[in-house]
Amino acid sequence: MDIRIYKTNKPDLKASIAIIVTKGSKFEASFLSDKEYNFVKQSLEKGETQVLINQYTRLVFVIIIDTKKQSGDYLEDSRKAGNSVQSVLSEHKLETIKAFHSENNADILMAFTEGLVLGSYRFNKYQKKSNKDKTVPLKEVGLICQPLSKEKINSAINIFKAIYKVRDLVNEPVSHLNAVQLSSELEQMGQEVGVDVEIFNKSKIESLKMGGLLAVNKGSVDPPTFTVMEWKPVKPINKKPYILVGKGIVYDTGGLSLKPTSDSMDYMKSDMSGAAIIGGVICTIAANKLPVHVIALIPATDNRPSGNAYAPGDIVTIMDGTNVEMLNSDAEGRMVLADALVYAKKYKPELVIDVATLTGSASMAIGPYALVAMGTASVEIKNKLIKSGENVYERIVEFPLWEDYAELLKSDIADIKNVGGKEAGAIVGGKFLEYFTSYPWVHFDIAGVAFSKKNDNYRKKGGTGFGMRLLYDFFCNLCSDQ
Numbered sequence: 001m002d003i004r005i006y007k008t009n010k011p012d013l014k015a016s017i018a019i020i021v022t023k024g025s026k027f028e029a030s031f032l033s034d035k036e037y038n039f040v041k042q043s044l045e046k047g048e049t050q051v052l053i054n055q056y057t058r059l060v061f062v063i064i065i066d067t068k069k070q071s072g073d074y075l076e077d078s079r080k081a082g083n084s085v086q087s088v089l090s091e092h093k094l095e096t097i098k099a100f101h102s103e104n105n106a107d108i109l110m111a112f113t114e115g116l117v118l119g120s121y122r123f124n125k126y127q128k129k130s131n132k133d134k135t136v137p138l139k140e141v142g143l144i145c146q147p148l149s150k151e152k153i154n155s156a157i158n159i160f161k162a163i164y165k166v167r168d169l170v171n172e173p174v175s176h177l178n179a180v181q182l183s184s185e186l187e188q189m190g191q192e193v194g195v196d197v198e199i200f201n202k203s204k205i206e207s208l209k210m211g212g213l214l215a216v217n218k219g220s221v222d223p224p225t226f227t228v229m230e231w232k233p234v235k236p237i238n239k240k241p242y243i244l245v246g247k248g249i250v251y252d253t254g255g256l257s258l259k260p261t262s263d264s265m266d267y268m269k270s271d272m273s274g275a276a277i278i279g280g281v282i283c284t285i286a287a288n289k290l291p292v293h294v295i296a297l298i299p300a301t302d303n304r305p306s307g308n309a310y311a312p313g314d315i316v317t318i319m320d321g322t323n324v325e326m327l328n329s330d331a332e333g334r335m336v337l338a339d340a341l342v343y344a345k346k347y348k349p350e351l352v353i354d355v356a357t358l359t360g361s362a363s364m365a366i367g368p369y370a371l372v373a374m375g376t377a378s379v380e381i382k383n384k385l386i387k388s389g390e391n392v393y394e395r396i397v398e399f400p401l402w403e404d405y406a407e408l409l410k411s412d413i414a415d416i417k418n419v420g421g422k423e424a425g426a427i428v429g430g431k432f433l434e435y436f437t438s439y440p441w442v443h444f445d446i447a448g449v450a451f452s453k454k455n456d457n458y459r460k461k462g463g464t465g466f467g468m469r470l471l472y473d474f475f476c477n478l479c480s481d482q
Ligand code: BES
Pocket: 252, 254, 271, 328, 330, 331, 332, 333, 357, 358, 359, 360, 361, 363, 419, 420, 425, 447, 448
């Protein structure tokens, strides 16, 4: 991310400026001529929420935010406004903006900045200059806001950087990011911020008997990896660690239960979104030195058909000795996550959260508007997660884990099957994972939100990083609740 974000005292005459105004209150007129002021006033009276004045050397934006709404909603309006401002600026080939809120509301200003910055993301490293879009990327954001601390800006910069990095990883195709490459990317990210990273290679994975990960990897020409990342601050708020587990399928063809090519396989480079997201979250926690002990576990491989690929009907033995009757090789995420969830037991965790593009069914059920969660953690923890989701507009819909669903996974010849039939796919996936947990646990199915096929406001086409701001907010709140 090449955008400089800084606190500044005064607007100048050269830079473009965004004036954010609470609905119903007066707006700053000193940047506008009488004619311009009247034009803005009339537009606002007509109910417009964003007015643009082109002063030729710069643009002046007046943005109205309705703080009578719920805070989660008006902060999202602020992000969307930030995104639309960056898109107008870049069309005008302007690289600099200054912004302030008429009543010095730092949260609104930071949400606006989030929209500006996340909306400016582009993935164009594989395009010649002549093929790149001709708009100019944002370079500088000056924030005018007395109560806004430099620390707050810096910690926001760290999460923005992490989201850029995670989106890059998700957008990187398997031709350029196999499991080994993913783990070394995570290692590098960790090293930059003081996170310990250990990468298990195939022989270590074999000695640990991670049969789920090894089975999925059988069809691959590349070896699997299992990456362990740890942030252990000097005086953590927690005695037992929080563990994040991420699905790291660097490409999902479905294996022998091959996916149809068009549409359903085209974007399966994004099947490691969970891995990238939790890697980004633990690194942001470290960069911002949050006093919370967190461990991230990332099983990674691609899932392909080949002469040696695992075959429907196979019995696969997970690390804890559980025999799984594998009846659909496309339900591979749960196979690799089972080993990671078993591995997590050795830490006696306070809470485990797994993040996975697990089922098309989660996406079909609620669309790209929220992630699907389920789990055995306390209502208190679940409510905190839901609250964080509302704060940052990465919302959560909880699905039940009723015992009835376990019936669907009963196998005639093994301990459990890896698929349950046509109905309730997301829940059955969650129910399978639950089998391998023995601690408070939450599962995030991000299949509907991890990757966007079209520009969706500040969530650009491609990897979105959805869930990162939610988890980061959750850990921040845990630390400040102490
Ligand atoms: N990676 C897919 C899920 C997915 C689908 C992610 C669409 C993103 C967008 C997962 O491994 C998968 O194929 N799940 C199967 C499970 C089924 C075989 C029980 C599915 O959802 O169809």
